[in-house]
Amino acid sequence: MGWFSGKQLPTTSYGYTPPPGATASGWVCYNDGCGTGDMPAPKRWPMQCPLCGGPADPEFDQPWRDESEGPRLRALIAHDGDAYGIYTGSLYGWQFGQALRKSVPAARQAVTEALAWRQRFNAAKGVERDDPRSLMFWYAWNNGHVALAGELLGGLLSELDYEAVDYTDIDESWASSKRGTYLGIVNMATTLLETPEARALPQAPAIDRAARYIGSATQHAMGVAPVKYQWQELMRRPELR
Ligand SMILES: [Zn+2]
Numbered sequence: 285m286g287w288f289s290g291k292q293l294p295t296t297s298y299g300y301t302p303p304p305g306a307t308a309s310g311w312v313c314y315n316d317g318c319g320t321g322d323m324p325a326p327k328r329w330p331m332q333c334p335l336c337g338g339p340a341d342p343e344f345d346q347p348w349r350d351e352s353e354g355p356r357l358r359a360l361i362a363h364d365g366d367a368y369g370i371y372t373g374s375l376y377g378w379q380f381g382q383a384l385r386k387s388v389p390a391a392r393q394a395v396t397e398a399l400a401w402r403q404r405f406n407a408a409k410g411v412e413r414d415d416p417r418s419l420m421f422w423y424a425w426n427n428g429h430v431a432l433a434g435e436l437l438g439g440l441l442s443e444l445d446y447e448a449v450d451y452t453d454i455d456e457s458w459a460s461s462k463r464g465t466y467l468g469i470v471n472m473a474t475t476l477l478e479t480p481e482a483r484a485l486p487q488a489p490a491i492d493r494a495a496r497y498i499g500s501a502t503q504h505a506m507g508v509a510p511v512k513y514q515w516q517e518l519m520r521r522p523e524l525r
Contacts, residue, residue: 294329296341298359300352308342354378369405369413376401377419384424388432395420395436414465415440421472430481437472438487441494451501463505470499474514483524492524
């Protein structure tokens, strides 16, 4: 018995009401400056955070963990304005995931909306936000949508002049976002092209070409990361045409 016996979990501090039957295996505290949490979930809600004394929230099991992420991001955006678009970018990523549960066309629509937001945001702030298709790629890939993953990566690459990039200043520091961007692309491309299904996609030759080019230009920064071995594997295979 206990928390799974049909007891309704409470509405969270960020305004998400879990449906009847939702379960939690821990608790988490989102109060300003606290951010702690632990397992297991308490037998009774509401619960007070032992560290700050504020109200703690359930740490939901899936699928409610995913479901609650959108309301949590919206609350963060309302609370702090999100001047850098960090949470808004994540919210678009979340909406893509929720849409993909319904259908691939719905997910494509979410991609279009995310890219339109990014374009508006970049123009208004004079910045260059990360391409949301990287996150979406992994979500699609991890859920078995190989063709959609290929579409996302192919789309990202088609708008990226990767041959014009200076890769010499990329080092092994994980803090560098340039490193993250380009090694991230090599990682996506080599992961995708390991499967025969992906190698038959219309975007495969362009993805293969980009992985070879960017991988060759960034190998000095790969260290012993798994991406290095995946890239070496790819280089041993014949080029896709
Ligand atoms: Zn707390």
